[in-house]
Amino acid sequence: MQLVSVRVITNDVARLVEFYEQVTGLDARRPAEQFAELVGPSCTLAIGSAETMALFSAGAAVPESNRTAILEFLVEDVDREHERLTSLAAAPEVVQEPTTMPWGNRSLLFRDPDGNLVNFFTPLTDEARARLAR
Incomplete structure (x- = not known):
């Protein structure tokens, strides 16, 4: 098994992508307006819109609520x-x-x-x- 990405769910994909591009120096790939990936040498940071959670299960991830x-x-x-x-x-x-x-x-x-x-x-x-x- 290999951990390949961590996904952060947000209400503002553009804002969060811009932040991570600035702090990491990586350019994001944006295959859709609601989703982006910053691919690093060991793992990918994925950023998805709260809208994408409906594709999985509504309410499965709540933006801006991580404290762990x-x-x-x-x-x-x-x-x-x-x-x-x-x-x-x-x-x-x-x-x-x-x-x-x-x-x-x-x-x-x-x-x-x-x-x-x-x-x-x-x-x-x-x-x-x-x-x-x-």
């Missing part, structure tokens, strides 16, 4: 990313400034426009880097 999942992105330098993100015209709400965690990652936690938590992290220790090896 964190979207995590491996970056080269958390501190440099923090400077870059806070200089954006629509800078995200920073929840946690760059902090070195007990498990060896340096982490920056912020919210996307829908309130979802996003973690940019860089492994600092050999043990932390080894955990990412596939």
Whole structure:
């Protein structure tokens, strides 16, 4: 089994796609107005309109209500990313400034426009880097 994507459901696909294009540097593929994908080297971040939930089961996902999942992105330098993100015209709400965690990652936690938590992290220790090896 292979995890290939995470999908975020939103009321404003264009707004969320623009945000993630800015913070990741990836260009989104938009096969439909209600759906977009940002394809990274290890996983795809899909963004779907709340309208698309009718295709699955109405009410199965509720936009802007996540308080448990964190979207995590491996970056080269958390501190440099923090400077870059806070200089954006629509800078995200920073929840946690760059902090070195007990498990060896340096982490920056912020919210996307829908309130979802996003973690940019860089492994600092050999043990932390080894955990990412596939």
